[in-house]
Amino acid sequence: MSASTVEPTARYRRSRTRSRNINPRPALVISTLKPHQYDLRPSCASLICPDCKTWVPITGIKAKKQKLVPHDTGVARKDTAVRCQGSNRLVSVDVAFEVWEKRLEDGGAEAAGRRSARQHCKPLPAPAKPLTRMSPVPENAADALAAYREHLKKCRSSSMAGHCGGAHRCADGARLAALYAELERTQPVRDRDARVDALLARYRSTTEWTKHSKTTADAKTATAKRSGTAVEEANNACRIQPADTVSEFRGAAVPLKTVRINP
Numbered sequence: 001m002s003a004s005t006v007e008p009t010a011r012y013r014r015s016r017t018r019s020r021n022i023n024p025r026p027a028l029v030i031s032t033l034k035p036h037q038y039d040l041r042p043s044c045a046s047l048i049c050p051d052c053k054t055w056v057p058i059t060g061i062k063a064k065k066q067k068l069v070p071h072d073t074g075v076a077r078k079d080t081a082v083r084c085q086g087s088n089r090l091v092s093v094d095v096a097f098e099v100w101e102k103r104l105e106d107g108g109a110e111a112a113g114r115r116s117a118r119q120h121c122k123p124l125p126a127p128a129k130p131l132t133r134m135s136p137v138p139e140n141a142a143d144a145l146a147a148y149r150e151h152l153k154k155c156r157s158s159s160m161a162g163h164c165g166g167a168h169r170c171a172d173g174a175r176l177a178a179l180y181a182e183l184e185r186t187q188p189v190r191d192r193d194a195r196v197d198a199l200l201a202r203y204r205s206t207t208e209w210t211k212h213s214k215t216t217a218d219a220k221t222a223t224a225k226r227s228g229t230a231v232e233e234a235n236n237a238c239r240i241q242p243a244d245t246v247s248e249f250r251g252a253a254v255p256l257k258t259v260r261i262n263p
Contacts, residue, residue, distance in 0.1 A: 010072035010075060010082070013056065013071045013072075017118050018069060019173045021088045022067065023067070023085075023089040023090065024134060025085075025138075026090075028047075028089055028091050028092065030047070030095050032099065038100075040061075043060055044057075045057065049071070050086065051073075052086065056071050058091055065094075067088055067091055069088075070083070070087040071083075077198055139181065139183075139189065141180060144176065148179075148180050151164075151173055155173060202242040
């Protein structure tokens with residue numbers, strides 16, 4: 001029977017092993033690592049292997065001797081089975097669990113309160129267009145056509161690269177041509193909308209004036225009902241008084257000639 005030619009893959013890393021093999025390399029001291037590089041909780045004691053840079057369980061965390069479990073350098077059941085040189089290496093746990101937890105909390109608080117040294121600069125705004133180059137946008141087809149013809153006249157006589165010539169149009173020329181075509185296509189619709197708006201404005205003004213006249217007439221009628229229509233019309237009438245006449249409001253006892261009183 002021929003042997004299998006399929007290469008073995010990396011195995012899963014067990015949390016506890018009963019292997020008595022010990023790596024001849026010096027023991028790995030926990031205090032030489034940073035607090036975030038190892039975990040001393042009894043349920044998941046582990047550290048980052050200095051050789052393969054992956055998290056590896058620590059077996060016998062409560063025993064006299066602690067060591068790293070045998071592990072491969074690759075991902076389990078995917079990469080090739082290559083045994084790491086740090087397998088079965090002794091670990092010297094010289095840091096208490098409370099001290100490690102306090103260091104981890106202090107480091108997290110310090111990192112959370114640290115400000116980023118990177119400076120975020122806002123992009124500079126684009127310079128404003130000069131007044132000499134600013135031109136109003138045409139609002140009708142006639143103005144757009146005039147602007148397009150004026151641009152062609154100036155652009156064809158210039159010596160700038162990419163100027164209008166023949167069937168070629170520069171960016172401004174193409175924009176004006178497209179604007180003229182759009183205005184020419186939508187001119188009937190805009191004229192109809194303008195007429196409708198004018199009729200609506202005239203109707204609204206007529207309606208408001210009718211309401212105002214009706215309100216004034218109603219007020220006059222209500223006042224006439226209280227004092228009489230004839231009296232109200234006489235009070236509101238502005239009549240020119242003839243010469244040598246006296247208004248009825250002055251009374252009959254008012255003298256019409258100069259009166260001299262001798263002392």
